[in-house]
């Protein structure tokens with residue numbers, strides 16, 4: 001498939017490496033220019049382009065920027081055909097992103113993203129830690145393979161997203177429509193807790209929507225205190241996983 005990835009940070013870079021290695025034709029863009037692309041991102045065959053080019057003539061576009069950048073990239077989607085599958089990886093972390101009133105009022109994050117882009121989207125890879133995405137992928141069928149929750153309204157988006165998640169080394173667990181995708185937002189038992197499909201299916205319905213923001217903010221506060229910030233650079237991934245499991249499950 002022809003895949004454009006916008007955002008090549010911890011998540012976007014890993015997706016570029018894995019999806020190009022799996023045989024897809026991958027182009028990548030960051031907020032700067034193709035010349036400024038980190039060479040590591042291109043190590044398995046991805047090609048650096050502008051953000052406009054990453055959104056042109058693709059089967060799939062993966063959006064992996066901070067959530068508060070989505071309004072900036074939205075104009076790139078004006079010409080994108082409805083048949084293209086757009087997959088968003090973002091999460092709302094108020095301590096890091098700018099405050100978004102609709103999300104504070106409880107709007108489901110992926111519905112907000114869909115509104116900004118003005119077209120259908122799918123949600124995936126938002127609920128896996130960057131470290132786990134890079135290091136913990138396994139071949140299909142291997143015992144203990146971690147599952148990544150996905151959400152989509154259209155059957156075609158669901159199928160393509162499932163296939164690509166599997167190409168990155170994880171089972172895909174369908175949480176339902178975008179309206180239901182709060183079940184994979186920060187604070188929910190399915191969020192960044194590295195569970196198998198069987199484990200996810202047991203906890204998915206235990207999520208309580210009104211409790212997510214408080215649990216998310218607790219987790220961010222504890223992680224920030226431990227690591228003097230929430231940057232990926234100095235992250236203690238094992239600690240984050242343990243905190244998430246304790247607070248969210």
Ligand SMILES: NC(=O)c1ccc[n+]([C@@H]2O[C@H](COP(=O)([O-])OP(=O)(O)OC[C@H]3O[C@@H](n4cnc5c(N)ncnc54)[C@H](OP(=O)(O)O)[C@@H]3O)[C@@H](O)[C@H]2O)c1
Pocket residue numbers: 006007008009010011012029030031032051064065066067069072073089090091092125126127128129130131232
């Ligand atoms: N880190 C995690 O463990 C994790 C896990 C799951 C989901 N997520 C979510 O996935 C998203 C990406 O996370 P990350 O940790 O990979 O972020 P990151 O390391 O901060 O990288 C963000 C990327 O987005 C690019 N970008 C920012 N604004 C842009 C714009 N206007 N146009 C084009 N590109 C733009 C940046 O470009 P430059 O390189 O030019 O700065 C950078 O490549 C976030 O929404 C995050 O919440 C993160």
